Amino acid sequence: MTDLTVLAVGAHPDDIELGCGATLWRHHRAGAHVIMVCVTDGMLGPGEVAKRQSEAHKAAKILGADLRMLGLSDGATNPDASMVRPIEAILDEYHPQIIYTHAEDDSHQDHRNTASAVISAARNYTTILNFQSPSSRNFSPQLFVGLEPKDLKRKKRALRAHSTQVSNSARVDLSAVDAAAHYWGSQARTTMAEPFEVTRALFGFHPSGRIVRWSPDGFSEGD
Template sequence: MPPSPAAPASLPPRLDVIAVGAHPDDVEIGCGGTLAKLAEQGYRVGIVDLTDGEPTPASPGPEVRLAEAAQAAQILGVSERITLDLPNRRLMDGFDERVALAKVFRRWRPQLVLGLGEKTPLASPDHWQAMQITDAAVFYSRLTKWDEHFDHLPPHRIEAQLYYSLSFYSLDPPTIGGDFVVDISSTLAAKLAAVRAYATQFPPEKQELFARVEAMNRWFGSAAGFRAGERLASPRAIGVTDLMGSLHLSAGSRSDN
């Protein structure tokens, strides 16, 4: 992994990857195994929660939910977790919301952003709003001649964006672009432990979620030849420069003829 460039004196060391969710636990469920795998590989990973997720039925308050989020981040090996002061249940895509997230991107300068990738009917409409906010903030992050809106943080161009899914009830693949599977065989246990850190969100009557998440990740993994996997999607066509490496072909599997 190439070293990250030195940060300007006024900015913190950069994050390689930032994953964005509407609420604490979105990212863990959707792509927690991928984040843990990236951290395992030595990348600096961050999470941005657009809201604190409160109120919720079983949580005594934001401080408990934030403590659960901090524990989950530690389990995944996440370097930084940032919670924006946007309203749960009333999250809307608007200029101020886009700028708030774009300022995070400008400050932490990720190469890759992972965000929610679709609507979740019968679940929180915040997820769809979060997708639109994230898409816009990736664009806003690089815009010049608009410094007064971004606390004069320097523009930053994000090199890649991917989507993760919170859809458990559809038999169809995502419609947002080219989808692929990340091998999380070594980090599935950490992902499940991170989700379990949200004890207020998953009381005894909701324990079936863990079996559902594990089964889904086992299914995605088996489709790609892994013990467990997470399906991500790219809004752009996926390009390959190392075909054999991308197909995970080892030297021992090549023909000697």
């Protein structure tokens, strides 16, 4: 077990799983406390709200995460106090060391607004990493999390829990999830990876003077 707490904030049910599901599972495997926060009720997507909420809880359980749902109106978010303050309250409750959310440049207004609200709410936190969505624009990651096959398998299992989005619609393409993991792996000079833009990231130094490198398994002494 570690004392690491990780919090991921997504606009809709399944956004977090798509963007960083494998990374969150790696955090869980390493003993971190993982919290997922879904901002909206997802009412504009396929499936009834109650069904989508049930799917979200099932997916979070698969990833070893706790789930909080803010219940804001799908498609009508606004990154003002009504959105920032509930996120601030959750940050004050958990004090995460690492925060994940959407990339800021996105063609979906809920994704943009979620990123903006999280960055505002987390203005006093050290590490904010931004994941890719299918609607991301000009996504240019600087940080990659290497994945093992079991991490990608767990991510896809969590996505399948969102049956209204995967089995009953074409909203989520699991073959594209595979392709993306291998593409970003090649960009990171490894086999598979999840990519992140960096809003802010804090690295430390070992007493020897070597940099301490971050991974979902914790911090380790680098070269």
